[in-house]
Amino acid sequence: MKVSKAQAAENRQGILDAAARLYRERGLTGVGVADITRDAGLTHGGLYRHFESKDALVREACARAFDWSIAPLDGHTPNANVADRIRSYLSPQHRDAPGSGCPAAALAVDAARAGPELSEVFAAGIERNIQRFTQLLVDADPPTAPADTGAATETGSTPPAAAAQRARAIEVLATMVGGLVLARATAAAQPALSQELLTTLQGQLIGLLEDPGRRG
Incomplete structure (x- = not known):
C-alpha cells in the first residue's frame, strides 16, 4: 500500500524523535x-526510505536534539x-x-569521536546556544551591555561589553554541562555526591551571574 506524503512525513518525524531520544539515553553506539x-x-527497512544511511540519521537526530537546549533560551526574560x-x-x-x-551533556564525548561531520552538527548547536544565552544575559543586564550582541565596531571587532557577556555565557553553559555529566556519572554509586555537585554548582553559577567578579 502506497503511503501518503503526509504519512511519510509523519513516519520520518517519528524516526527522528525516537532516534534523538534513544541516542541521548544510550549513546550513539548503544542504539x-x-x-x-x-x-x-x-x-x-522503512528507515532507509527516509535516510540515506545510519550516519545521516545520526546527524539529523542530533541536530533535532539541540532543539531542547535552544527552545528554553528563546525570548526576552x-x-x-x-x-x-x-x-x-x-x-x-x-x-x-x-x-x-x-544533547551536549549526553553525547558530546560520542560526537568528539565520530568525525568532522557530526562535530559540525554539535559545533553549530553549541554556538547557537552560546549566542542565545549571551542575549539572555544582555537582556537581564542592559546597563552594562549593548542590546545588539552581534554588532561589530568599525574595525570589525566585537564590542567589549558583548565579548564579556559571551565569555560569561560560555562559562555558565560549560559549567552546567560538565556538572551534569559528573552528577550522572556518580548518581548510581554515590547519590549524595551527585546531589552535592548539582546543588554546589547551582549556587556558584547563580552567584556568578549576580556578581561577575565573584570566584568562589
Missing part, C-alpha cells in the same frame, strides 16, 4: 536501527529566569532523564 524503528512503530534555568538544568529531574534532556 541500533532496529531499536529506533521499533520505538517509532515502523519496520526496520529577566535575570530571575536565568537563575531558574540554571536550577532546572542542574536538577535531579534533568540528571535522571537524559533522553529528553541536553
Whole structure:
C-alpha cells in the first residue's frame, strides 16, 4: 500500500524523535536501527526510505536534539529566569532523564569521536546556544551591555561589553554541562555526591551571574 506524503512525513518525524531520544539515553553506539524503528512503530527497512544511511540519521537526530537546549533560551526574560534555568538544568529531574534532556551533556564525548561531520552538527548547536544565552544575559543586564550582541565596531571587532557577556555565557553553559555529566556519572554509586555537585554548582553559577567578579 502506497503511503501518503503526509504519512511519510509523519513516519520520518517519528524516526527522528525516537532516534534523538534513544541516542541521548544510550549513546550513539548503544542504539541500533532496529531499536529506533521499533520505538517509532515502523519496520526496520522503512528507515532507509527516509535516510540515506545510519550516519545521516545520526546527524539529523542530533541536530533535532539541540532543539531542547535552544527552545528554553528563546525570548526576552529577566535575570530571575536565568537563575531558574540554571536550577532546572542542574536538577535531579534533568540528571535522571537524559533522553529528553541536553544533547551536549549526553553525547558530546560520542560526537568528539565520530568525525568532522557530526562535530559540525554539535559545533553549530553549541554556538547557537552560546549566542542565545549571551542575549539572555544582555537582556537581564542592559546597563552594562549593548542590546545588539552581534554588532561589530568599525574595525570589525566585537564590542567589549558583548565579548564579556559571551565569555560569561560560555562559562555558565560549560559549567552546567560538565556538572551534569559528573552528577550522572556518580548518581548510581554515590547519590549524595551527585546531589552535592548539582546543588554546589547551582549556587556558584547563580552567584556568578549576580556578581561577575565573584570566584568562589
